[in-house]
Amino acid sequence: MNRKNIFTITLCFCFIMQMFSQEKQVINTTEKYKQFGLVWGLLKYHHSEVSKGIYNWDEIFVENIDKLESIQTQTNLDTFLLNFVLSVKESKIKTDTTTDNEFTKNVDYNWIEQYSVNKELYTRLKKLENNTSIGNYYTSKSGIPTFENEKGFKAFDYKIKSHRLLELFSFWNVIQYHYVNKYLMDKNWFSELENFIDDFANGNSQLKYELAKTNLIVSLNDSHSYFFSKTVLDSLFTFKPPMTIVDVNDTLVVTRIFNKLVEKDDLKLGDLIFEINDMDIKSFLKQKIGTKISSSNEAHLKYWTRFLMWNKEDSIKVKIKRKDLVTTKYIHLYKTLSKDEDYSSLPFFSYKKEWQIIDDNIGYINLKTISKDDLKKAFEEFSNTNGIIIDLRNYPKSISGSDIANYTYPERKEFIKVLFSSRNRPSLAKFDKPAISAIVDPFKAGGKNSKYYSKKIILLVNNTTQSKAEYIGMAIQASPTCITVGETTSGAPMNVTLFKLPDATEIQFTAMGGFYPDGTGVQRKGLKIDHFVKETTSNFTEDQYIIKGIELIKSTTNKEN
Structure with missing residues (x-):
């Protein structure tokens, strides 16, 4: 029997065995x-x-x-x-x-x-x-x-x-x-x-079903895909603490207290909580909130710190530091907290106006509610300033990135690349532009402007900078003199789309991919940061973002002089 016949028989035998x-x-x-x-x-x-x-x-x-x-x-x-x-x-x-x-x-x-x-x-x-x-x-x-x-x-x-x-x-x-x-x-x-x-x-129970749905959506790792099941929340977050906390470098600082309710637990403003239920804050946040909230990154997860001490029982174990004294105690929690309850808060410094001159000829703009008209007035007023601080630790309501680029770009330029689903190829995607790009390219901003603002621009961002805010941030960052100061942003820069599940729950997720023109992705990573802010539990009541921005502008001004 020749080798060819042996090979054929062997192949047939293997196929038959596989079928069997x-x-x-x-x-x-x-x-x-x-x-x-x-x-x-x-x-x-x-x-x-x-x-x-x-x-x-x-x-x-x-x-x-x-x-x-x-x-x-x-x-x-x-x-x-x-x-x-x-x-x-x-x-x-x-x-x-x-x-x-x-x-x-x-x-x-x-x-x-x-x-x-x-x-x-x-x-x-x-x-x-x-x-x-x-x-x-x-x-x-x-x-x-x-x-x-x-x-x-x-x-x-x-x-x-x-x-x-x-x-x-x-x-x-x-x-x-x-x-x-x-x-x-x-x-x-x-x-x-x-x-x-x-x-x-x-x-087969409502709680098990809602938890299954929660786990499914959390797996997207998308800050846009938040889903709150009342059944899950009621089962795990029934009782609330009589205080407000903020996460500063994985330590919780007590920033607001309901005065009468905290007396029995001896809580004071400025107390530092560094363990909950015998776990460090970072690990506890991941375990308790990270398994229930979809987040692109750890920075966005910290946005939900306010739920960290909510509990299904009426107390929670914490380890607290006050000056040099460390104590372990159970804090009482409550189903409801009266809006009329007397409370005290730590003093936080912030600029109240949408735009103003601050600290020796430096412009400040808060993008949260500023209008196009006020933006124009601000840049006119700031034309001779030493620099401008633009605060994007918020979600702008009335302006776009292009509105700002009109004052900060010397010429029209691309500030973002967008990844779209392929039109007739499921699973595939393409760096593309919408149909209107034949008329105007939506991913470019600015225009020829010999009088553009050429002094230093400091962009402030943090984990509340998300979606439209990140998109606007990318447009501002393309300004030739921009320096970005802050912490990692939410990592979800593009529009959302809605999908209605069979049970009629509407779930949203980020519809496109956002990239810098050099190909660096922003989804999950967040915006590029030039200087990370180092907040500590002793300095966070003063705005370290603003302080750093002023420092960078003054250092540039001193060099020029």
Whole structure:
């Protein structure tokens, strides 16, 4: 017998053994749900007919998911999945495998390879993977994903397992195919799917169900994706402390107290809390808040410090330092705190006006509420100042980055690159511009201006600088004399999109990716910082951001003189 015949026999034997092994392999319930949910999602966004919305795709999910109970082996499941694919009108296929100029870090179709033994199923799924002949019923083709036709599932009931699994796979698949920042998550979205399935499959009480949903959304690591379940909040954050705290370098400072309520616990303004329930503040924040709130980074997580001492019991254990004395005690907590309660607060220095001259000929602008007209007046007034401090530790209500660039750019320039979903290629993305860019490029600002403000500009940012504020910050940073001072920002610079879950809960997530013109990403990282502010528990009542800004402007002025 020649070598060729031996090789052929060996190959056939291996194939037969593989088929035999698969036929005998018992498949677990989680794996059955997983594979069906993957195929269902692929058809939803890649099939030419399903993606037009001509099928009630949620109803079809619910009708089929319970049929998996009788399936015992992978071979049987392959047959079921093939029949499921064949149950809808055959898809029109327009294949495009090119990825030139496309952002491919979110592409993840390797799971289709498991069906290579079933040639017909495998071939059909592979064709759908690269199909560009798709409708836009479930999302738009504008590059900015919108989901207006996701209206919830009629008569949704979390007590029904098929409904809970529909909730999971509806959201999981929209993130899988239309979330351009998916590649930035801490944990791989696909690898987490089995854990999500177990959570939703077993979430037969309202609290378990709402916790499963919370865990799902927290996994996005997106500061825009906050979700507050009343059931979860009521179960974990029932009682409140009789004080307000602020996180300064992972130490909590008591900044406000309800005078009568704190007497029994001997609490005073300025007390330092550095342990809660025998854990350091940073670790406790991650464990208690980080598992319930989606955050792009640790800086944004600190924004939710105010919930840190809320508890499901009416007291909480803390370790407190007052001067050199350290004590461990339980602080009483309360379900309600009266608005009329007498209270005391630490004095914080802040500038009250939207714009003014400060500290020996330095301009100050607070962007929170300033109008375009006042912005114009401010820059006219500041034309001969030694420098300007622009405060962006807020969310501007009335101005845009372009409004400021008109005074701070010598010429028109690009300040941001934006990553959009590809219009007919789920999972892919592209650095693109909206249709209006044919008229005016929205990612450029400023214009020819020989009288632009050329002295030092100090931009102040912190963890409250988010979304539109970060976008405006990027525009200001492109000013040739700008220096950014502060701490890491929220790390969610672009617009949000809304997705309505089957249970009618609306979840938002960042719709695009924001990058500096040099390609540096801002999502999760936050804005570039030139000088980080070093606040301490002894100096935080004085505005260290402003102090640093004045110092930088004066140092430049002294050099020039």
